[in-house]
Each structure stands twice: as C-alpha cells, then as structure tokens.
Amino acid sequence: MKNLVTGGAGFIGSHLVDELVRRGDQVIVYDNLSTGFRRHLEIALDQNAVELVHADMLDQDKLNDAMRGVERVFHLAANADVRGGRANTLVDLEQNIIGTHRVLEAMRINGAKEIVFTSSATVYGEPDIFPTPETYAPLQTSIYGASKLAAEAMIQAYGEYFGIRSFSFRFVSWIGERYSHGVVFDFIKKLQANPRKLEILGDGNQKKSYLHVEDGVNAICKALDNMKDLKNVVNLGHSDYLNVVDLANIVVEEMGLSGVEYDFTGGVRGWLGDSPFVHLDISRIRNAGFEPHVSIEEGIRRTVRYLLSNQWLLHDRAVGTT
Numbered sequence: 120m121k122n123l124v125t126g127g128a129g130f131i132g133s134h135l136v137d138e139l140v141r142r143g144d145q146v147i148v149y150d151n152l153s154t155g156f157r158r159h160l161e162i163a164l165d166q167n168a169v170e171l172v173h174a175d176m177l178d179q180d181k182l183n184d185a186m187r188g189v190e191r192v193f194h195l196a197a198n199a200d201v202r203g204g205r206a207n208t209l210v211d212l213e214q215n216i217i218g219t220h221r222v223l224e225a226m227r228i229n230g231a232k233e234i235v236f237t238s239s240a241t242v243y244g245e246p247d248i249f250p251t252p253e254t255y256a257p258l259q260t261s262i263y264g265a266s267k268l269a270a271e272a273m274i275q276a277y278g279e280y281f282g283i284r285s286f287s288f289r290f291v292s293w294i295g296e297r298y299s300h301g302v303v304f305d306f307i308k309k310l311q312a313n314p315r316k317l318e319i320l321g322d323g324n325q326k327k328s329y330l331h332v333e334d335g336v337n338a339i340c341k342a343l344d345n346m347k348d349l350k351n352v353v354n355l356g357h358s359d360y361l362n363v364v365d366l367a368n369i370v371v372e373e374m375g376l377s378g379v380e381y382d383f384t385g386g387v388r389g390w391l392g393d394s395p396f397v398h399l400d401i402s403r404i405r406n407a408g409f410e411p412h413v414s415i416e417e418g419i420r421r422t423v424r425y426l427l428s429n430q431w432l433l434h435d436r437a438v439g440t441t
C-alpha cells in the first residue's frame with residue numbers, strides 16, 4: 120500500500136514510518152522539518168525505504184503533487200504545542216484546521232481513500248466523566264483542542280461526500296524514544312539548568328495518562344486491521360494514570376538527583392486550557408484487540424534514559440507541552 124505521512128519526521132510520525140516500512144509498505148514522508156528531524160528517519164532513509172518531501176502542508180500544489188497514487192494518509196503534521204494558542208491565536212487555525220483541509224483536498228483530487236488523523240484528549244476540555252468515553256459531549260477549553268475537534272469534523276464530512284474512510288485517534292500524551300516535547304522533556308531541561316530546584320506548573324496534583332510509542336503504534340495497527348466503519352473516532356490511552364509530582368519523582372530518580380526542591384506555580388491547572396485530569400475510556404480500542412503493555416512508570420523511565428543519551432534533542436528542540 121502507498122502511504123503518505125504528513126509530519127513523518129516528528130516524534131510519533133517517525134515511529135509510524137518505521138512500522139510501515141517494517142510491514143513492507145511504500146512510504147512518502149511530507150514534512151517541513153519545523154519540529155521534526157531528518158535524524159528520526161535515518162533508519163528508513165538509510166534503507167532507501169522512504170521518500171522525504173521537504174515541504175509545507177499549506178502549499179497545496181506541492182501537496183497535490185506528493186499525493187499522486189497515494190492510497191492512505193497518516194496526517195500528523197500540526198501545531199502540537201497546546202499552550203501556544205493564547206499567544207498566537209492564528210496558529211491552530213492555520214496549522215490544524217486549514218492544514219487538514221489542504222490534506223483532504225489533495226486526497227480528494229488524487230482519489231486517496233483513507234485518512235488516519237492524530238487528534239487529542241484535549242478535545243474533551245475538562246470532562247466530568249472518567250474514564251472519558253468517545254461519546255462524551257465536550258465543551259472546549261483550548262484553541263488547540265477546538266482546532267483538533269474541527270479537523271475531526273471536516274474529515275468526517277469529507278468521508279460523507281467523497282467516501283474517504285477515517286480514523287481520528289484521540290491521544291493522551293505519548294512518551295518514549297524520540298520524545299521531543301512535553302512534561303518529561305521540560306522537567307529534564309529545567310533540572311539540567313538547575314539540579315536543586317524544579318518549577319512545577321500548577322499544584323502538581325494534575326493526573327494524566329501517558330502512552331508509550333510502542334503501545335501507541337501497536338494500537339493504531341490494531342484499529343486499522345480490525346475496525347471496519349467508514350468513520351472511526353477512537354480514544355488511545357492507558358488504563359492507568361499518574362500525578363505530576365509522582366512523575367517528577369521518577370524523572371529526578373532516573374537523573375540520579377536527590378533533595379530537589381519543588382516550586383509549584385499553584386492552581387489546579389498547569390496553564391490556561393490544561394485539563395487537571397486526563398483519563399480516557401479505552402474500551403473501544405480494547406475491543407479491536409489492543410492492550411497497553413508498557414507501564415506508565417516504565418515508559419517515563421525509558422523516555423528519560425533516551426533523552427539523557429540523546430542530548431542533541433534536548434538542545435535542538437524548544438520547550439512546549441502537549
């Protein structure tokens with residue numbers, strides 16, 4: 120099968136690319152390398168197993184060209200920085216809504232028939248049902264979440280008009296090898312700058328689920344293999360969750376530090392739009408045969424070890440929390 124992966128040089132996209140290559144699929148990576156890295160693709164590029172198109176998804180002509188003959192699109196390119204929408208109120212509209220529309224247009228023009236979209240648990244805002252099912256009717260608390268929900272809606276409408284089959288995966292935070300943004304990343308950067316004190320956004324009681332890349336990619340494959348509907352909206356998360364202080368303790372321990380003083384900025388949220396509790400109902404993906412295997416604690420330890428032995432990533436990527 121011929122696949123095009125927008126954002127394929129990013130943290131999650133590059134793991135999907137490796138899996139597609141492993142399955143013997145044809146892969147085109149379409150990426151502007153704004154937050155992604157050629158280095159994440161070095162295994163696939165060394166094997167001449169992927170074609171990398173260095174271009175922006177907002178460039179409709181280049182996207183149309185790259186889409187020729189493509190059967191399935193993994194659409195990951197996005198503004199993945201949840202916090203940025205307050206300072207720049209256009210970025211989520213342009214990157215996440217208009218960007219998705221450009222991808223759908225390129226698919227329509229070229230007759231591509233399947234899209235896998237990376238949505239987010241952020242679409243649930245601050246829900247009052249836990250674990251939160253896909254059927255929950257959310258109110259939005261962030262421009263990022265609103266843009267992801269709008270993109271899901273656009274994808275479903277294209278499904279109706281043009282028969283494009285879709286999977287919108289609502290992710291909790293992913294962790295693991297090649298992780299390049301998020302709370303673990305921020306904590307390591309802060310602790311490297313000052314190993315005695317760690318600033319924690321909020322009161323540290325925010326509880327969140329995390330999914331290791333190995334489990335995440337496996338879950339997506341299970342859904343693609345076993346879900347048969349035209350439009351599929353699927354939570355991807357872990358059965359477990361962890362609070363921010365416990366997460367900080369694991370990071371501190373893995374870094375070999377002790378006696379670190381935690382400095383809380385206060386309030387139940389880390390930032391405006393942050394959800395104090397993220398725990399998704401994963402029965403839908405379980406019914407497709409998925410079960411998470413990497414515990415959240417083990418996933419965080421592996422992430423810290425990866426970043427400590429790949430310092431280039433800590434230096435080359437700006438801080439941002441998803």
Ligand SMILES: NC(=O)c1ccc[n+]([C@@H]2O[C@H](COP(=O)([O-])OP(=O)(O)OC[C@H]3O[C@@H](n4cnc5c(N)ncnc54)[C@H](O)[C@@H]3O)[C@@H](O)[C@H]2O)c1
Nearest residue numbers: 126128129130131151152153154155176196197237292293
């Ligand atoms: N990481 C998480 O925990 C998480 C959670 C929920 C949802 N998501 C979603 O998953 C997707 C992937 O996230 P990630 O963590 O791998 O982020 P990432 O920043 O590592 O990857 C995004 C990729 O898209 C590329 N890109 C960005 N804008 C582009 C544009 N205009 N044109 C072409 N390429 C562009 C970047 O260069 C990068 O390679 C995103 O859509 C994100 O919103 C991620």
